[in-house]
Amino acid sequence: MSAIERMKMEADIVCVGFGPATAGFLTTLTRALLKEDGTPAFESKVMPGMPLQIMCYERADDIGFGVSGVVTKATFIKASFPDKDLTKEIPNAVAAGDEKVAYLFDYLGASQRDPGTMFVDAVFKGGRFFMGKCPEAAELPWIPPFLRKEGGIVMSIGSFVSWIGAELMSSGLVQIWPGTPVSEPVFEGDKVVGVRLADQGVDLQGNPDPANFMPGMDIHAPLVVVGDGPVGAVGRTLDDHFGLPEGNHQHDWAVGMKAVIELPESCTLKPGTVIHTLGYPEQEIFGFMYVYPDRTASLGIFVPSWFDSPVRTTYTYLQHWMQHPYIWRHIEGGRLRSWGAKSLQESGVRGEPYLTGDGYVRIGEGSGTTNVLTNSGVDEAWHSGVLLAEGVIDLLQRDEPFTKANLDATYVKRRREDKLNADLQKAKRARDGFQDGFFKGMMGTGMTGMTNGAMNVSSQSRPPSQRIKTLLETFAGRISEQDLAAAVAQCAKDKQPLHDTLMVLAGWPEIKMDGELLMSHQDVLFKGGKVQAAGGFANHVTFAHPEICRTCKERTCIEICSAQAIMPGEEGEPPEFDREKCIHCGACVWSCSKALPEDPEKTNVLFGAGSGGLHSNEN
Amino acid sequence: MCSLALGPADCTQMKINQMENKTMEGLQIVVCGTLVPDPLQTLEPVTTPTVPGLKNETMLPSVLDPWAAHSLYEAANLAKKVPGSKVYLVSLGPKAKLQQLMMTVAQKVPFELVAIDGSASGFTDAMEVAKTLAAAIEAIPGLDKARLLVFGGCASASRDAGVTMQLIGEQLGITDQFVGVDEIRMSDDGSFSVLERIEGGQYLASTCAGAPAVLAWATGSLPEPPNNPQVGMANMRFVIPALQKARPVAVGVGSINFEKSEVPAQKRATRIVKDVSADVIAAEIVEWIKG
Numbered sequence: 001m002s003a004i005e006r007m008k009m010e011a012d013i014v015c016v017g018f019g020p021a022t023a024g025f026l027t028t029l030t031r032a033l034l035k036e037d038g039t040p041a042f043e044s045k046v047m048p049g050m051p052l053q054i055m056c057y058e059r060a061d062d063i064g065f066g067v068s069g070v071v072t073k074a075t076f077i078k079a080s081f082p083d084k085d086l087t088k089e090i091p092n093a094v095a096a097g098d099e100k101v102a103y104l105f106d107y108l109g110a111s112q113r114d115p116g117t118m119f120v121d122a123v124f125k126g127g128r129f130f131m132g133k134c135p136e137a138a139e140l141p142w143i144p145p146f147l148r149k150e151g152g153i154v155m156s157i158g159s160f161v162s163w164i165g166a167e168l169m170s171s172g173l174v175q176i177w178p179g180t181p182v183s184e185p186v187f188e189g190d191k192v193v194g195v196r197l198a199d200q201g202v203d204l205q206g207n208p209d210p211a212n213f214m215p216g217m218d219i220h221a222p223l224v225v226v227g228d229g230p231v232g233a234v235g236r237t238l239d240d241h242f243g244l245p246e247g248n249h250q251h252d253w254a255v256g257m258k259a260v261i262e263l264p265e266s267c268t269l270k271p272g273t274v275i276h277t278l279g280y281p282e283q284e285i286f287g288f289m290y291v292y293p294d295r296t297a298s299l300g301i302f303v304p305s306w307f308d309s310p311v312r313t314t315y316t317y318l319q320h321w322m323q324h325p326y327i328w329r330h331i332e333g334g335r336l337r338s339w340g341a342k343s344l345q346e347s348g349v350r351g352e353p354y355l356t357g358d359g360y361v362r363i364g365e366g367s368g369t370t371n372v373l374t375n376s377g378v379d380e381a382w383h384s385g386v387l388l389a390e391g392v393i394d395l396l397q398r399d400e401p402f403t404k405a406n407l408d409a410t411y412v413k414r415r416r417e418d419k420l421n422a423d424l425q426k427a428k429r430a431r432d433g434f435q436d437g438f439f440k441g442m443m444g445t446g447m448t449g450m451t452n453g454a455m456n457v458s459s460q461s462r463p464p465s466q467r468i469k470t471l472l473e474t475f476a477g478r479i480s481e482q483d484l485a486a487a488v489a490q491c492a493k494d495k496q497p498l499h500d501t502l503m504v505l506a507g508w509p510e511i512k513m514d515g516e517l518l519m520s521h522q523d524v525l526f527k528g529g530k531v532q533a534a535g536g537f538a539n540h541v542t543f544a545h546p547e548i549c550r551t552c553k554e555r556t557c558i559e560i561c562s563a564q565a566i567m568p569g570e571e572g573e574p575p576e577f578d579r580e581k582c583i584h585c586g587a588c589v590w591s592c593s594k595a596l597p598e599d600p601e602k603t604n605v606l607f608g609a610g611s612g613g614l615h616s617n618e619n
Numbered sequence: 620m621c622s623l624a625l626g627p628a629d630c631t632q633m634k635i636n637q638m639e640n641k642t643m644e645g646l647q648i649v650v651c652g653t654l655v656p657d658p659l660q661t662l663e664p665v666t667t668p669t670v671p672g673l674k675n676e677t678m679l680p681s682v683l684d685p686w687a688a689h690s691l692y693e694a695a696n697l698a699k700k701v702p703g704s705k706v707y708l709v710s711l712g713p714k715a716k717l718q719q720l721m722m723t724v725a726q727k728v729p730f731e732l733v734a735i736d737g738s739a740s741g742f743t744d745a746m747e748v749a750k751t752l753a754a755a756i757e758a759i760p761g762l763d764k765a766r767l768l769v770f771g772g773c774a775s776a777s778r779d780a781g782v783t784m785q786l787i788g789e790q791l792g793i794t795d796q797f798v799g800v801d802e803i804r805m806s807d808d809g810s811f812s813v814l815e816r817i818e819g820g821q822y823l824a825s826t827c828a829g830a831p832a833v834l835a836w837a838t839g840s841l842p843e844p845p846n847n848p849q850v851g852m853a854n855m856r857f858v859i860p861a862l863q864k865a866r867p868v869a870v871g872v873g874s875i876n877f878e879k880s881e882v883p884a885q886k887r888a889t890r891i892v893k894d895v896s897a898d899v900i901a902a903e904i905v906e907w908i909k910g
Contacts, residue, residue: 007849009848009849009852055848057848061723062680062719062723063719063722064680065680091675091677091678092675092678159678162678162719165719166715166718166719169718169719169722170715170718170862172859172863175722175851175852175855176722177722177726177846177848177851178722178723179723179726179846180726180846180848197848200845200846201845212842212845214845214847217847217848217849219848337661522890526659527661530657530659530660531659532659534843534845535842536845578893615657615659615660615680616660616680617678617680618675618678
């Protein structure tokens with residue numbers, strides 16, 4: 001493909017991905033681009049006589065598509081808008097109010113619980129008399145400070161990002177282009193000189209269609225700001241090129257699957273209510289419910305990479321979680337409005353890549369900003385963008401180039417000296433214990449939180465591919481070897497994922513669909529996620545070594561796929577990928593049970609730049 | 620204008636009358652089109668103090684009305700073929716939402732935006748909308764009706780009265796009007812032939828001596844163009860100024876009373892199949908409808 005002649009365009013700054021981090025960057029930067037008299041403060045280097053040419057390319061079909069509900073202290077975000085009450089500016093936002101943390105009991109007896117969790121079960125069941133009374137659950141009488149979000153905001157990140165985007169575009173100082181996936185950085189040696197947009201008018205394998213081929217354009221710029229999230233093609237290509245700093249890793253992940261529902265009139269939860277749950281549907285799976293204004297709520301679960309079962313379908317688990325009596329009493333009679341999923345890079349600051357290089361800089365979640373102690377990422381991602389903007393403004397004012405040295409002296413220095421970094425360092429080892437199970441993980445998080453990071457639980461970190469158990473190990477004692485083999489054979493014949501069949505065999509009840517809150521995976525994809533993809537792009541999920549897939553028994557990529565976009569193919573063949581159904585959550589990348597032979601830190605699933613996905617901005 | 624009905628198999632260009640021989644100049648193609656909610660969204664009518672509306676309307680993702688989008692792509696294609704032509708997109712909608720919409724639409728084809736800040740809900744009166752759009756067209760600097768083709772959708776995904784384009788033509792004094800257009804072919808002398816959809820899967824083939832004319836498009840035949848960053852950059856030179864000077868208008872405010880609004884009952888059972896014949900799918904759908 002390197003022989004393809006590509007058109008080239010010049011900009012001063014090009015941003016990849018428009019999420020909270022880029023929003024923070026552009027919000028701060030644009031405020032410095034005009035003098036008091038309204039004339040440009042800085043002249044474009046690439047278009048002399050013009051103001052700075054700043055472009056932002058976003059994969060999703062519109063800005064704000066495909067992100068999720070959140071409760072955030074919003075300390076940094078609020079600091080960017082000192083004169084505004086954000087709950088009045090951002091659609092559907094509300095001040096965080098009543099907070100609850102509930103431990104859910106397994107009222108069905110279907111989950112897998114180790115002895116540590118059974119001990120925790122017993123403690124909570126025994127202690128219910130002094131906890132909040134609620135069905136099949138115990139509410140913690142006290143929430144540790146590091147988990148509280150008091151004074152914060154409950155909001156849809158989609159609405160937040162849409163609001164910021166509109167503000168930015170109305171300034172006329174920046175152009176944000178949705179529906180434009182960026183496939184890779186453009187290198188000159190180790191220097192990044194721009195980005196390459198994804199080819200259009202190609203078949204699923206990427207071969208040009210002579211009638212419609214439009215080679216992805218190269219956008220050259222002195223500075224490339226990479227904020228394309230944890231599974232973004234540009235960030236991952238940079239990681240491939242430069243590796244990670246010594247000692248850092250990106251082993252810890254989770255997929256968050258969420259729905260926005262219209263609550264029934266009988267629901268008494270007030271807007272701003274924040275509920276977090278643990279203990280069910282599996283000990284490793286956490287849940288949340290945030291109540292928006294106008295009787296709507298965002299709710300969902302997180303399935304972490306240390307949930308070692310290959311049968312890790314998030315959607316089925318979400319449906320079981322929703323039906324837990326503690327949750328169901330609030331939502332029964334409601335209606336699902338929206339749905340989506342997203343991968344979260346949960347290694348936090350441990351997953352930090354090289355933040356800068358000649359011509360590029362990393363911000364946001366993909367740059368390791370998630371605080372894994374406070375479970376907070378949006379505010380931190382925003383702030384990394386703000387810190388970068390301050391550094392860039394410094395360099396623009398001094399008319400100095402965007403070299404690694406200059407970016408280190410401005411952006412990285414600021415980031416290292418900021419409260420952001422201090423908090424991330426305290427949180428660094430908060431989740432280490434989960435590597436050895438739920439009980440140790442809870443102990444570790446508590447210890448880190450209560451000692452401000454001074455004391456932690458230690459454990460050995462492994463990439464998910466080295467953790468995932470076999471089917472036999474996972475269902476030992478619950479499904480006989482014969483039944484398991486028969487179920488696997490039948491699913492392969494029917495070209496169906498394993499999860500629903502195996503979960504039922506393991507004791508989970510079948511989901512009784514009501515078409516309102518509980519619906520088939522396909523229905524939630526289209527009714528909730530409104531998923532679609534423009535034609536003319538190549539498959540963005542491929543398998544590095546198909547021969548490895550042919551002998552893979554777990555096929556975790558199929559089981560984890562949030563959208564049933566990866567499904568069993570012909571028997572003995574690799575899974576089939578349907579790009580029109582993919583919601584770009586990226587869970588397949590880190591859930592693959594097969595390490596890449598040439599780099600065991602990576603897996604056999606390749607995730608590139610693709611177009612389309614969710615079409616809902618109220619998640 | 621002359622017309623002849625054709626079957627779909629022989630919808631070739633028919634020229635019935637001898638046209639006056641003249642040299643074609645560049646066209647001014649004005650496309651009328653605005654946003655509608657993304658068709659994939661769940662729409663729920665609600666009652667507002669003034670007119671019916673949609674729940675969370677300000678938050679609903681929008682797309683360019685698919686019918687108008689076809690006409691925009693056809694306009695751009697035609698402009699490319701006729702040297703010296705220019706495409707305008709006249710868009711009536713809430714300014715903030717238009718702005719967001721333009722970041723997608725502007726990447727598709729070259730055009731100059733004329734923005735009008737007002738309601739784009741499905742609950743506006745077609746005549747009111749037509750008057751507003753016609754006034755905006757009349758106000759385009761350098762407008763030359765002798766070169767004017769007014770394009771738009773033959774209907775709207777959110778406002779399916781199907782008469783807005785004709786009313787715009789009436790306001791502009793344009794009598795040559797074509798509805799349900801799928802094709803236009805220009806001749807060197809400025810005349811053109813048009814295929815309009817009519818009953819029975821047939822086309823009405825017409826020829827027209829030349830501009831001005833109104834063409835309310837069906838789907839045309841062009842695919843959605845890919846996103847082209849260079850086109851987007853070029854369009855932005857006009858989009859931002861057009862949005863900044865968008866004139867506010869009071870369309871859809873109190874001129875019409877709606878007694879009731881509702882969406883049809885829905886029954887949904889999605890199953891994705893890619894290797895089943897159309898006959899089998901049709902039979903299955905029939906069974907499903909029968910319940």
